[in-house]
Amino acid sequence: ESFQRCEADCTQNVVHRVYSVKNSSFLFYLNYSNKWKRQPQHLSGLEIIRDLCEGKLEGGEIGSTEITFTPGKIKGGTHIADTKTAGSVCLLMQVAMPCVLFAASPSELHLKGGTNAEMAPQIDYTVMVFKPIVEKFNFTFNCDIKKRGYYPQGGGEVVVQMSPVKVLSPINLTERGTVTKIYGRAFVAGALPIKLAKDMAAAAVRCIRKEIRDLYINIQPVREPDDQAFGTGSGIIVVAETSTGCLLAGSSLGKRGKNSDKVGIEAAEILLRNLKHGGTVDDSLQDQLIIFMALAKGVSRVKSGPITLHTQTAIHFAEQLTKAKFTVTKLEEEVPSKDTYIIECQGMGMINPNL
Structure with missing residues (x-):
């Protein structure tokens, strides 16, 4: 899990860099043992970010432990990412979505690989849970499952269609209800x-x-x-x-x-x-919302259960690479055994310069 988080965070770091600074190069080191090297799905994620923002990627080979990334202007249009394995299309979607929201025109992403893969959200989760919740940030997207693909061959394909937004609205998910x-x-x-x-x-x-x-x-x-x-x-x-x-x-x-x-x-x-635990999100959605909270204009608040390692790491890099500020507060008034928290973020207020 730690390896998967490390690799995912490297890719998310690149996403954050697309927003924070343009026309500057950044060097990322990945301190892996020989057992863990960059896999095809991770490279596909880096490549689609490169293509989305007309950037430059050096060192993006399978097994490499060092990359240099230079972002450019985010553009819309049709883009294809193919893991050529059972690597998760949902992880590719997570990487690409924050970029295309701030593109100059609508985007259509053809994502190929595994739709129901280990160590990643299933496509059913993405459609049934992630989609309706993340759209509360004031955007919509269409996710068409053309073909499902499984381990080890992959072979699945999902087409995602999105239009850019001027700014993301903050969210307030603090009431669980029944x-x-x-x-x-x-x-x-x-x-x-x-x-x-x-x-x-x-x-x-x-x-x-x-x-x-x-x-x-x-x-x-x-x-x-x-x-x-x-x-x-x-x-x-x-x-x-x-x-x-x-x-x-x-x-x-x-x-x-x-x-x-x-x-x-x-x-x-x-x-x-x-x-x-009494939270409003489950432990799979928790970390997926962090980047959108960081980009939104205003204060977002989410009530959650125990803070996962994924979420801790996502918050760390969001604060390092953007002007967003997070606070995590344990709700002492709640039943102690529930271990409930409020994740609050003052977003950086990213504005789409193309709209």
Whole structure:
């Protein structure tokens, strides 16, 4: 996890540099052991940033531990990023989205790789949870899943369409409300039978029922159409929606030798853990909001559970590379066992010079 965060942060650092300074070069060192070197999906992320801002990237080879990046003007148009592996298209989207929001014209991103990959948000999470929440920053985007791709081949493709904005609005996510809906999808693709999806869904429902008894739980078992999926894969996502519009989720992926019941229970337990802390976001969304809070004009506030390592690191680099200022305050008045915090950010107020 630490390696994944390190690599992701290097890429996010480059994103921050696109905003903070133009026409200056920056050198990034990656202190990896020989076991961990830059992977294809990380290089794809760096390359799409380079292309989006007409920048220059030196040292961007597989396995390199040093890069030099020179940003230019962010432009719109059509851009393609292909990991050529099962590397996550969702991580590519995370990297590209803050850039295209401040482009000169609308953008269409063709992102190729894994749609449901380990160590990354599933595309279902991105569409069902990340999208409706991040759009509270006053922008919208369309995410069209052309084909799903799984480990190890990848082969998935997602097309993202976005228009630029003048400025991002701050968000205030501090009221959890009560859980009003629980829903989700359990999927199989390729050679796997639909029974596995049904087993995952049933196991998740049984697990949630032990804690929440008064709500209908609607988890749909799905077999992905053969022409809309490449390779074989399985997984589940379960989402809880609250009376104030909060969305929290738990997800898990199947793999060879992993019992389908265990996959469903794993997703359910993650959801229940996120519901117990009393925050308005789950531990997967927490760090994904940091860069948007940093870029927004005004003060954003988010109530969360325990601050993850991902979030701590994202805050550190956002403050190092922009004028945004974060404070994290433990809510002492809350039930102590809930370990609840307020993440507050005075955003840098990035203004799109092209609009």
